[in-house]
Amino acid sequence: MNKTLYLCWRLFLLVAVGFPFLAATRVAGLEPAPIMAPNPPDPRPRGEIEAMLEAVPPPANSEALSPLHVVLCAAEKDRAHMRPGVHDYPLWRERWTRLLSLAPGVTTEPADRWPTRDQWARADVVISFHNNPAWNAARGPDIDAFLARGGGLVFLHYAIRAGNADRAALAQRLGHAWGEAGNVFRIGPTPLQFKPHAITAGFPLDRTVSFIDETYSRMIGDLGGWTVLATSAEPSGDEPQVWLREAGRGRVFVCIPGHSTWTFDDPIYRLLVFRGLLWTARQPLGRLNELVTVGARVALEPSDSTRLEAAFSRLRTSDWNRPAEDLIAIDEAIATAAPGTPARRELESRLAEILGSHASVAARQFACARLAVIGTRLVVPSLGPLLAHPEVSHAARLALEGIPGDEALAALRNGLPRAERTQKIGIIHSLGERGDPAAVGVLQPLLDGEDFGLASAAAMAMGQIGTRRAAEALEEVGKSAGPDLKSVVAQSRLVAAEHLMRGEERAVARRIFREICSADSDRPLRVAAWQGRLRTESDQATELIQAALAGSDDALRDAAEQELLKWPASESIAPFLRRFGTLPPAGQIAVLDIAAARAEPAGREAALGACASPEPRVRDAAFRALGATGTADDALSLARLAAGTGNDSSAARLALANLPDAKVDRRLIEALDTATASLRIELLAALSARAAYEAAPSVIPFLQSNAPETTAAALTALGALGNEEHLPAVLATLGSASDGTVQRAAEKALGTIVLRTRPRCTGVLLSELRNDGDAVRVSILRLLPALGGADALAAVRRGHAHPDAAVRAAAFRALAGWPDDSALPDLLEIAQDESSGDRLDALRSYLRIVTRDPGANPDTQFSRLEKVTPLVRTADETAMLISSYGQITAPASLQRLAVYLEDPAQADAAGAAIVRIAATLGPSSADLSLPLLRQVAAISREPAVRQRALDLLAGAKANP
Amino acid sequence: MLHAFKRNSISAAKGPARTAGAITRRRFMRTMLLGAAAPMIVPARVLGRGGATAPSNRINVAALGLGFGWRMFLGHEQTQFRAVCDVQADRLARAKRTVDAHYENKDCSTHGDFREVLARRDIDAVYIASPDHWHSLMTIAAAQAGKHVYCQKPLTRTIAEGQAVVEAVRRHGIVFQHGTQQRHDAAMLFGCELVRNGYIGKLKHVRIASPAGLTCAPQPTEPVPAGLDWDRWLGPAPWSDFTPLRIRAHCWYHISDYTMGYFAGWGVHHADSAQQASGLDHPDGPITVEADGIFPTGGLYDRPYRWQMHFSFANGLTWHWTDCSGNWGGIGEQTPPPAPWPQHRMGITLEGTEGTVFIWRGRVEADPPSLLHLRIGPRDKVRLVRPNGENIPDFIECIRRNHPTCAPVEIAHRSTTLCSLAAIAMQLRRKVVWDPRGEAFMGDEDANRLRSRAMREPWMI
Structure with a gap:
């Protein structure tokens, strides 16, 4: 986690956890799990939790904490606990994985049934909650090895189950195991008596802490050598429910409660288990304090009630454009009050009170909108009279439309005679809406x-x-x-x-x-x-549609077409195709469009016939349909039409590109050898448009065609279809090309293949670079910046030393356009060479590369600029350099620019750069920037720069 | 030519027939006279499909509500702007000047009541750019009058309104296009095709970010300005006193009386594209939605201005939709997100088992980048319809060919429903379970009640 994110996190915790008015911290997806079982425990009072949290505060410096990797192991729900709300291992894993991931430095990963070998190796802590389905004695060494290297092991509730497999072996490692007929469980109130320990700091020790969960008694094994943290009073005596011990370099923590899903949202339970988890990992026990209340079940404090009370009080005078503050307290209360609960009834009653009061119209609208969600028949008597009220009739209907039952309907019916005309219309609508x-x-x-x-x-x-x-x-x-x-x-x-x-x-x-x-x-x-x-009349549907298609009513024909477009794929349109010839042109177009949209093979015959229609719009539709329904047998006919100069060539080309038959490509490839020149070009274009990648080898022979148009078409096709294996053929064509069209096509194909196959093509290109002629070298060098990497850069460097000037120029352009800063030394070297014709371009490229990354380290950027500063010769070069310094937000840049401020010829450029840096650096560099800004304000000839400098100076004065 | 004036059912049934905004006999006659003075124009459809675009065969268009984009139609020679309708007189006059200047005539008629426009037989199609609370009413009325509809997004304010719109469009067989123009963006369509044809393996997770909302201080109540029909502007929305920001573009997007909020007002674009890329246009939808929103604690705006939304689908796909910072219009304050809420990159990031595709207007990025140089061919399972490059020509072409647009009403409703589900989950502050086929929440009566919202009398659909 970077520092900014960390600070945001701390701010969040301060606001969300520390803020006393919040009932519980809400994080998307981590609201308390739904209550799926009867008689849930009451949420914990916030004060009780806070006292416990304060006993072990979070570590002062969270950034210094070591990383903590937690593996959360669960399994699918087991057959013995299929009902919702209990033993929900997957839900626990999903929610606690998200929860623990919120803590700084903590990473999580899920495990299924038993951690993998890699997970055992990666984990700092393994926490398990499941029915331990994978356990057998062969798993024991996993635990032993993990503990031996200092790992922390946490087992929750039924995870200590050994089933019928090697119970003693599990009990030996966990203290107790579950799995014999003599074991006893008890579901219900679970008062735990905690013992003093660092983990239980702040927990009451003079009384029990009550949960509603499950206890285990008379388990297998012996807790000799273990520390018991909590017991419960069972018929068999005080039974251990939470225990721990050190095991070699590792530690083990076991907690029996965890039967009910709500227990995992109990902040005290979380505090206990989190501290246990941290204890096993030898981490500060307060490290996860912040997570204890995130999405936990925490009761409203008196302050929350006060907030709600205040919201209701303010609501009465709320206004549309100046609504009362914090009315969302009411919405939040509604959201947390389950239907049928006293809290919900109380809210309903409070909202109804607003209706009957002298509250503003806006307030009554507000109340009705909420009653539309939570209102019951109990508030209908309060709503009915409002129906005749011109200002709130709408709001009353809004509520009544939502309230189920006859009472609301009766209120609407009874309200009708008493209402004025406009309100009557509204009531009538509501009656219709409710049916x-x-x-x-x-x-x-x-x-x-x-x-x-x-x-x-x-x-x-x-x-x-x-x-x-x-x-x-x-x-x-x-x-x-x-x-x-x-x-x-x-x-x-x-x-x-x-x-x-x-x-x-x-x-x-x-x-x-x-x-x-x-x-x-x-x-x-x-x-x-x-x-x-x-x-x-579904039995007459075909006839109805046929009649509409054949008729003169364009409305029904349009409707028939839309209907057929929605027909299920299982319903053929063959009946309409059979009568295709009898349809008027508009009907034929409709049927052809349907055949195209449905890609129905039966449409091919009609489409073929209609391609010869004297009506152009029918022919257009026919080609569209053929493109969707045609077969390989149509491919060459379409290609010939497309290669021709007739009116239908474009439509035929499009149809050929779309033909769905898998055999089409093979048919086109086979025709390449014997085709006429114009047809061959069309075939190559079609293969390209159809993305027929397997056609690439068949295209290669045509690179050697005597006809430049064919060669160019083949290159275009190969560019679309080829891969790195085809690069040598393209390069060979490029090397031997004398025709400009072919050269351009070859270079384009080369570029397209390289972009599609990088980085796989790098080796081929570099190899070809060694073999081919200078023209090819130039082309390859142009492409190398797109590939990047050390090998490509080395090749470019070799190119820059090549005897041929064109190759050297291409290599230089490659260096100048290199995608990262690895070419900077080369550019610097060229810029230092007074005799080089590329000196200025090298300098320009160097400056561009140094300054183009806004996220780069300013100190590194500055030191790089310092290397070329002695090299500038002319005023233009100096201006370039000043502009570059201006893009580096570092105090050192200001110092450097101060020098140029003294030069009248460069003062304006330097002033603009200084203003920019000073504005970005802000007060942190005031000592350096303020004198310079004063100087800029005094001497700059640019009014905007001068004004900006004055503004910055004024700002600094106002906020010293 | 005098056309028989026939009140359509919406106008007749719902209008306050003897109030200021109603269609009176006098107004009716004036409308007819306007028609009589104009050149003889017949609806394009009576000349048959696919004909040439002689002036008399252009698609005759009217704008209902002069919000965003109505001028787009002026640039298309296959359309003829015939009428403009708005409840702000100055805006109406400016629009008429613009249209008349474009056609170099005085033919564009002006209306304060959209029902007058729909009653005209010479209008083929309407462009609806009113505030959201009018969309369903106007679209349904237009469908009942047999007019094709281009409706700005989002489609409706509630799920029930969306269902009614879908039904009306289906019932009357009109061509409908939703203003989610990202379905016309070639780069985004290519990205969708890469995903849906499996080039990034199985799609597992989608990250979406759309512009954050705003908060706004309390506003002074002011007299309704001359030339504004405030009651008509409110229409089916709850009554309130006037303040200027209520009618300002990108401001009413943050007020619950008129919209779901900015996550729908702007964000439906991305919800729609994510839905298209996920191959979940219709009839599927999410099965659970968790949405956490931060609501203003006071002031004029009351919709969430920050959000985190989780959608899960039956096929195991998940979406996470956040807000993102940036000024997209409107007056108000934008506050930074509360840590540790993440903000995704503006756009849609689609994560598969073998790669990632990112789409945003005019842009597609891929990992591995080589995917960008693939061609989608006939053997690819999904080849998305390439509309005519832009949304308006596509709409016109679909009217001419009687074809569904690439943003038809069923998909518009599904995209808007995504926003509705999030709005409801945010309001109830809990996860909701959704049956996308039955369009009902499972086991949550509160949520089901929020599927609809009564309209202010006398408006009804």
Whole structure:
């Protein structure tokens, strides 16, 4: 963990753990595990935990702690404990792995059933919670060796089970083992009497600490030589429940409680086990204190109640734009109060009080929004009267829509007559939203009323209710409604029919759909009704779709196409393909598009035929379909079309690139030898577009083609398909190329293969570098910066000493573009060579490499710049250097730049650089920067730089 | 040509017919007269599919809500902007000037009520860039009127609204596109293909980061400015007094009355892309969601401004979604994350058993890098549809070809649901268990109640 992260961690702990108002520290994913068993223990009071934590404070300097690697070993839930909430070994491992990983310097890893040999070797502590399914005497040496090298061993609860295997051997190592008929367990209240020890510092010793878990009694083995930390009073006497001992250089800690999942969220249990774990690892016992309350079950302190009380008090006067502070206390309380608990009921009651008070409208909205989540029939009487209230009717409905049961529905129905028109519409909507069949009688009269708004709202609600009675009422009103209401009623009838077709009224639904579909309805209604017909007349679906595709109603044809696109893959579209020839062009396009989208092989024949259609749009669709359904037999035909100059060449090319048949590539490869020149180029392009990597060897012969276009096409294909094995062939072509097109294609192919196969290709390239001619060398040298590495750099250095000027130039460019700082010595050497024509470029590249990494060590950067500082000769070079110093945030840079500030020709550049560094360094370098900033403010001719310097000076004065 | 005006069901049923914002007979007549004065335009679809783009055969578009991006349509010769609709008069006037200047005419009509636009028979498609709380209402009304819809993200505020939108779009067979334009990003699509074709082995874990939210001090209540129809702006959202930040872009994203919060307002982009890359578009979804959010303790904004979300899927895949710092618009404060909360790198990192792919707009990175030089060919199992490079041409082409877009409503709903699940888990401050097929929470009645939210009267869907 770096220092920043560590400081953030400490800050977090200070805020989250130390802050007394927090009930428990929340970390995503580490909330207390759900309570899955009856009668859970009460959460621990925070004060009790804090007293125990204070007894062993965390180490003062966490950074100095040694790393601690913990292996958490669990197993799947065992058959004897399948019910939830107990013996949940996987959950324990998942949660405690995350939990322990939060501590600085602690690393974790999971183990399954028994640690592997590597895990035994890596672990500082192995902590086990499972039914020990892997135990037998052969495992004993693992434990012995681990303890012998100083490891810490922690066994929790059922992990001491030996089953029928070598019980004595396990008991010998753990003190006690579980596994005979005489062993006794007891589930329930588990009061533990702790004994004095460093681990139990701060624990009460004059009384028991109660858990609700499980004890073991009359276990196998003898605890002679062991230290017992806690006992429980059992019928057989005081039975040890927690014990430990030193075993050679190692240590063992055993804790019997751990039966219930909630125990692992008990902060006192965590404190006990964490200290035990740390004791076995010989670590400071307070090292994990911070984790004790993370996601643990900690009771609200009085301060939490006070906070909640204050939030409710402030809520009453809360305003929309100036909401009361800390209302989230109420949401947090709601989240932690389980349904049916007294806490939940109390919150419900407090929210209901807000409704009946003179609280602001914003407050009542707030309360209703919460009651929508936790409200019960108990608050319905408080909500009902609000329905008629113009300002809070909406909020009341929000709550009532959420509250289950007839009481809420009755309140809505009863509220309807008392409400004003606008609120009535809202209530009607809520009745529809709840699908209240009893509301039909209340809503029906509104359908016939003169108020269009109420009537249409009632119609829509009736549609949502969707009973037969509602549908009949809608049908009736539809007969006499005006055109506006008729449209709404038709929509509502559709919705009602969809409800009915899901129930036992399918025939009624079918009749509604047919009526609306056949009537002179608007397009959207027709489409919806047609879809309804498909669902209620599924035995006629094929005919309905065929009719739509063949018909002149474009709305239904579009709907038919959309329907077929959704058909399951198991349903063939062959019936429509059979009648393909009878369809109008738009219908043919639809069927072809469906065949393409579904990639249905049966579509191939129709597509082939339609490729010759006189209608261009049909041909386009046919090629799309052929691309999805065609076979290898179509490949060459498509290639020929693509190679031609006809209107369909682009569509054919696209189809060829998409043909799904696995044999297509082989067919294209076989045709390469005998193809005409133009067809061969098309075939090469197709292989490339199809990513047919296995075609690469077949492409190579065409690199030697007499036709430059073919060679270039082959190179392009090889660039897309080849690997490092094909680089020699590309380089050979490059070396012998006299045609510019071929050269460019070869260089591009070379680059593409290198980028795809790096670093595997490095060896091949370096080998070729030794063999090939100068033109090839140049090309290879250009690529070496993309590869990097010592071998490649050595090759570049050799290139820089090559007799050929072009090779030397390429090598220099490679050095200048090298991806890391390993080329700096070479660049420095060139920059020092007064006679070199590359001196200036070398200097420029050197400066760029030094300054390009913003995260680099400034001192290293500075020392590197100092090496070239004596080499600058001209004003331009000096300006470059000043700019580079300006990018290095180090006091030494300021000192260096101060020198240039004295030179009138460089003062402006130096001033800008000084301002930049001073702003970044801040007060830490004030002694150095302030005098320089004053100087910059006085002499710089750049107004912006001058102003920035003045601003920095003013800031320094304000914050000395 | 005078078109018969027929009120669609939404407008008729839900509008306060005798209130200021309602469609009155006078307004109705004015609308018709506007239509009469304009050149004869018929909807593109009556001329059949795939025809040439003569002026009379362009897709006629209207903007409902003049938020982000409506000008995108102006650049496409296959579309013709016919109408703009907003509840802010100054914005409306500016938009009309822009449109008219583009077409060098005076034809663009202005509306304060979206139902007037939907009642016009010459409009083929609408672009919805209203605040989120209007999305479901407008989309459903548009579907009922047979208009194709491009709706800005996120799709809705609640899961129930999303279900209703999906149903309406399906029922009326319109073309729908969600404003998750990362589905048109070639680099991101290539990254998705690498993942889904197994080039990084089995996908195990996804790390997502999207811009963090904001907090904001309490604001003064101010008089509603002239030209703003505040009641209409609020629409189905709870009533509140006016303050300017409530209507400002990237500010209402942080207020629960209108949205789920910035993790949805912006973050749905990445949720959507992560879903696409994971191959979990539809109908699958997460089975558990744990989400921890930090809520403001006061001030105007009330949505979480920092978050950590864990999603787990039935196939063993896990996602971890964090916020990340950076100024993405809006007025307010951005606070640093509380240690030890991690912040992932902005974008989507997909970790497989044999490699990693990172995607972000215009960018794909891979480990090993050689993956970037692969070609996806016919033998690859998944070849994602390459839309027409940009979202608007793709939408237009899909209307012409009656094809689903690459961001159809079902996927829009699934992507938005990811945000809804996180919002609910954050509100309840506990892990929630989700049945993605049944779209219900398992064993959590509180969470199930939060799937829907009543609209303020007289608005209803």
